Amino acid sequence: MTAPSEPGHARPDQGLSVIAGERRHLIGLAYRLLGTLADAEDVVQETYARWYAMSRQQQEAIRSPGAWLTTVAGRICLDLLGSARARRERYVGEWIPEPLPGRTEWISGRPGAASADPADPADRVTLDESVGMAFLVVLESMTPAERVAFVLHDVFGYPFAEVAGIVGRTPAACRQLASSARRRIRAAQAPPAPAARSADVIRDFKRAWEAKDIGALIGLLAPEATMTADGGGLVSAVLRPIEGGEQIARYALAVAGMSPGLTIRERTVNGGPGLVAEQDGVITAVMAFEVADDRIARIWAVRNPDKLRLWAVGRQD
Numbered sequence: 227m228t229a230p231s232e233p234g235h236a237r238p239d240q241g242l243s244v245i246a247g248e249r250r251h252l253i254g255l256a257y258r259l260l261g262t263l264a265d266a267e268d269v270v271q272e273t274y275a276r277w278y279a280m281s282r283q284q285q286e287a288i289r290s291p292g293a294w295l296t297t298v299a300g301r302i303c304l305d306l307l308g309s310a311r312a313r314r315e316r317y318v319g320e321w322i323p324e325p326l327p328g329r330t331e332w333i334s335g336r337p338g339a340a341s342a343d344p345a346d347p348a349d350r351v352t353l354d355e356s357v358g359m360a361f362l363v364v365l366e367s368m369t370p371a372e373r374v375a376f377v378l379h380d381v382f383g384y385p386f387a388e389v390a391g392i393v394g395r396t397p398a399a400c401r402q403l404a405s406s407a408r409r410r411i412r413a414a415q416a417p418p419a420p421a422a423r424s425a426d427v428i429r430d431f432k433r434a435w436e437a438k439d440i441g442a443l444i445g446l447l448a449p450e451a452t453m454t455a456d457g458g459g460l461v462s463a464v465l466r467p468i469e470g471g472e473q474i475a476r477y478a479l480a481v482a483g484m485s486p487g488l489t490i491r492e493r494t495v496n497g498g499p500g501l502v503a504e505q506d507g508v509i510t511a512v513m514a515f516e517v518a519d520d521r522i523a524r525i526w527a528v529r530n531p532d533k534l535r536l537w538a539v540g541r542q543d
Contacts, residue, residue, distance in 0.1 A: 244291070245274070245277065245291060245295070248291070248292050248295050248296075249270060251292075251296070252269070252270045252273060252295060252296065252299045253266050253267060253270050255296065255299060255300070255303075255377065255378075255382060256269040256270060256299055256302075256303055257326075257357070258356060258357065258362070258365070258377050258381060259300075259303040259307065259365075259373060259374060259377055260303055260306060260307070260310070261323035261324060261362060261365075261366065262323065262324040262533065263324055263326070263536065264324070264532075265306065269299055269302050269303055269306070270299065272302055273295055273298045273299045273302065274295075276298055277291070277294070277295065277298075293388070296384075296392075297388075297391060297392050300374055300378060300392035300393075301392055303374065304370055304371070304374050304392070304393065307370035307373060307374070308370050311370075317458065317459075318457070318458060318459025318465070319455070319456060319457055319458070319459065319463055319464070319465040319466075320454045320455065320456050320465070320466070320467065321366070321456060321458075322359075322363070322454060322455075322456035322526050322527075322528050322533075323359065323362040323363065323366070324528070324533040324536075325359070325495050325496055325500075325512040325514060325526075325528050325533065325534075325537075326357060326495070326496050326497075326536070327493065327494065327495070327536055327537055328493065328494030328495075328497075354497060355418075355497070356377075356381045357496050357497055358418075358496055358497060358498055358514075359495065359496050359498075359514035359516075359526050360414075360415055360514075360516045360524065361411070361415070362496070363414075363526065364410055364411050364414045364415060365377070365407075367410060367414070368406075368407050368410060369403075371393050371395065371403050372403045372404075372406055372407045372410075373407065374389075374392065374393050375389050375393055375395075375400045375403035375404045375407065376403065376404045376407035376408070378392065379400070379404045380404060380407075380408070386398075386400045386401050386404075389404075415516075416516060416518035416523055417518065419517040419518060419519075419520070421498060421499065423517070423520065424498065424499050424515065424517040425492075425499035427446060427515075427517050427520060427521070427522060428492070428499050428500065428501060428515050428517070428522070429492060429499075430442070430446055431443065431446045431447075431501075431515075431522060432490050432492060432501055434446060435478055435479075435482060435490060436482075436490060438479055438482060438483075440475050440476065440479055443474075443475035443478060443479070444471050444472050444475045446521060446522055447471030447472075447474055447475060447521060447522050448471055448518065448519070448521040448522060448523045449470065449471050449472075450469070450470070450471075450523075451469075451470065451471045451474055451521070451522055451523055451524065451525070452467045452468065452469050452474075452523075452524055452525075453467060453468040453474045453477070453524070453525040453526075453527065454467045454468075454524075454525070454526050454527070455511075455526075455527040455528075455529060456526075456527070456528045456529060456530050456533070457529045457530055458529075458530030458531075458532060458533070460530055460531055460532065461510070461529050461530070461531060462529075463527070463529045463530075464477070471521075471522075474525065485503075485505055487505065487506065488503055488504070488505055489503070489504040489505070490502070490503055490504075491504060493512075495512055495513065495514045496514055498514065498515070499515070500512065500513050500514045500515060501513040501515075502537065509534055509537045510529060510534075511527050511528065511529045512527070512528045512533075512534060512537060513525055513526065513527045513528075514526045514528075
């Protein structure tokens with residue numbers, strides 16, 4: 227898990243580099259809270275704008291700039307989470323958090339960029355269990371206050387007294403919010419399979435998909451497996467989750483039949499093994515998986531092109 231900024235170490239008179247050093251921490255926090263890197267970067271930009279809008283005297287009166295920045299970013303995220311619920315009610319189909327590539331997958335985001343930009347750190351978000359797709363999807367089911375309290379305390383290690391100042395509740399209320407969030411996590415997530423075993427199962431799924439072997443596909447999927455796709459109304463995608471291993475297998479073969487020349491690659495997705503679909507040199511889908519008892523229990527397929535801008539073609543972790 228990510229550790230909070232050390233209070234008292236970042237004095238504003240130490241210059242821009244000290245304040246800018248909080249950027250990675252703030253982006254990691256905002257991504258976990260909002261589910262997209264673009265929104266996270268907007269939050270961080272607004273947080274810094276508020277810092278630099280203060281006078282020098284106001285900045286120097288702040289004992290811990292890192293704590294101040296986290297408080298402001300947390301409050302901005304809390305406000306955005308409330309409005310995000312309304313936006314997602316109007317979203318076409320299912321909404322899935324933006325998938326993150328592995329470290330060697332990042333591109334700079336500039337038009338025409340095709341490789342990692344050494345000036346743009348590849349690890350803007352630390353890839354640990356708190357950015358796994360299954361974890362982020364459960365966070366989406368929480369109330370904004372639950373999500374903020376849980377992420378700040380359980381993921382970033384902030385005491386409830388500090389969380390209370392961000393959420394606008396008492397420390398006791400924040401403790402209850404985090405406890406409720408933990409129950410949601412425990413109820414929704416299966417015990418994680420070892421990464422190596424998950425990678426083996428997903429690799430077998432890839433091979434069966436490429437071979438159009440429906441029997442093998444069904445055998446690799448749990449009978450009660452679900453698949454959720456996110457096209458955002460910009461590309462074709464199923465609008466509701468597909469339930470049942472056999473139904474998912476048949477859908478996968480139908481996709482392959484309609485997409486001659488489709489290439490499936492093994493890639494790191496949100497810190498875990500996943501797959502990427504490429505058509506005519508363009509990545510068209512990024513898939514994250516949950517594996518339990520040596521079978522695939524859940525698949526999340528992101529097809530919304532706005533959520534695939536970080537992905538580069540033809541590069542492996």
